[in-house]
Amino acid sequence: xxxxxxxxxxxxxxxxxxxxxxxxxxxxxxxxxxxxxxxxxxxxxxxxxxxxxxxxxxxxxxxxxxxxxxxxxxxxxxxxxxxxxxxxxxxxxxxxxxxxxxxxxxxxxxxxxxxxxxxxxxxxxxxxxxxxxxxxxxxxxxxxxxxxxxxxxxxxxxxxxxxxxxxxxxxxxxxxxxxxxxxxxxxxxxxxxxxxxxxxxxxxxxxxxxxx
Numbered sequence: 181x182x183x184x185x186x187x188x189x190x191x192x193x194x195x196x197x198x199x200x201x202x203x204x205x206x207x208x209x210x211x212x213x214x215x216x217x218x219x220x221x222x223x224x225x226x227x228x229x230x231x232x233x234x235x236x237x238x239x240x241x242x243x244x245x246x247x248x249x250x251x252x253x254x255x256x257x258x259x260x261x262x263x264x265x266x267x268x269x270x271x272x273x274x275x276x277x278x279x280x281x282x283x284x285x286x287x288x289x290x291x292x293x294x295x296x297x298x299x300x301x302x303x304x305x306x307x308x309x310x311x312x313x314x315x316x317x318x319x320x321x322x323x324x325x326x327x328x329x330x331x332x333x334x335x336x337x338x339x340x341x342x343x344x345x346x347x348x349x350x351x352x353x354x355x356x357x358x359x360x361x362x363x364x365x366x367x368x369x370x371x372x373x374x375x376x377x378x379x380x381x382x383x384x385x386x387x388x389x390x391x392x
Contacts, residue, residue, distance in 0.1 A: 181359055184236055188355035189363055191229045192333065199220040200364060202374040202381075204391050213389035215378050216357070217256040220304035220332050224260050233344075234264035236354050237330055241300050242269060244352065245327045249297040252276055254315045257304040261332070265302060265330070276301070276315040288318050295323025306353055309343045316349055328352060338383050357382055 192198040199206075202215035223229050228257075241248060253262025254273045266273035274291030293299075299319055303312040309329075316326045326349065334340065334353040344351045361378060362369045381388040 181362060184358035185355045186363060188232065188236070188332065189359040190218070192218070192223070193360070193363065195226050195229055198360060199331065200360070200370070200374075200378070202370075202377040211384060213392045214385065215374075215381050215388075216335065216360075218305055218333055218335070221257055223304070223332065230261070230264065233261060233332055233354065234268060237261065237302065238265045238268040240257065240352055240354070241265065241330060245298070245300055247298055248300045248327060248377075250299045250324075252299050252301045252315070252319060254301060254303045254312050258302045258312075258331075259338075261304060262302040274299075276318055278311065278314070289322055291326075292349060293322070293324070297324060299324040301326060301329045302331075303329065303331045305352060306331045306340055307337055309340045309351070310349075311313055313343055313347050313349065316347065326354060327364055337385060339385075365369055369373050 197220055198216070198218040200216055203212040206217040207216055208214055223233060248271065250272045251262050251266040251269065253259035255275055255277050259275045262275065263273055272292050274289050274293045277288045277290065280288040301312060301316055306312065312329055316329060319326055328350040331353040332355065334351070334356040336357045361375060365375065
């Protein structure tokens with residue numbers, strides 16, 4: 181675990197973008213019960229936090245893929261972060277819709293883009309990876325050379341790791357559940373039972389939800 185991972189996790193805690201409640205679970209839009217809730221859309225309202233995220237994403241992308249040619253944001257949450265990163269790296273920005281437009285030219289990728297360009301995708305939050313991998317597939321279908329996916333925070337779900345492995349795409353996030361739990365432990369905010377509950381959830385969220 182890096183210091184950056186803990187710094188970003190602490191920043192998300194400070195602005196209440198992420199919360200832990202293993203004894204009184206949150207209900208996600210899907211209906212799934214969860215001991216954690218993360219709303220990274222809040223980060224765009226805090227200049228210091230969004231600057232930290234943009235600078236660290238830009239650094240990670242430059243270090244891993246110095247030959248990247250275009251930055252892509254997933255609609256809608258990934259777009260602002262992708263825009264700030266593209267500005268820092270002085271690269272073109274595009275964004276990828278969840279599905280092609282049903283009018284006009286029917287585009288799914290918006291912005292200047294040529295087949296064959298080396299692309300990095302940015303999303304704000306990674307759970308199972310379904311939406312960002314769908315965006316990556318759409319980009320590949322239009323000829324993009326997708327180098328990898330970057331995000332702010334990952335729940336580190338077993339299903340997500342499996343999905344990225346099957347898609348043969350690398351995932352890099354600035355922070356994750358491990359860093360968040362480390363901070364909570366240091367602050368003595370979790371009992372051993374609660375910690376175990378969170379770790380069990382990350383392995384099988386559906387089974388955890390069914391039991392709660």
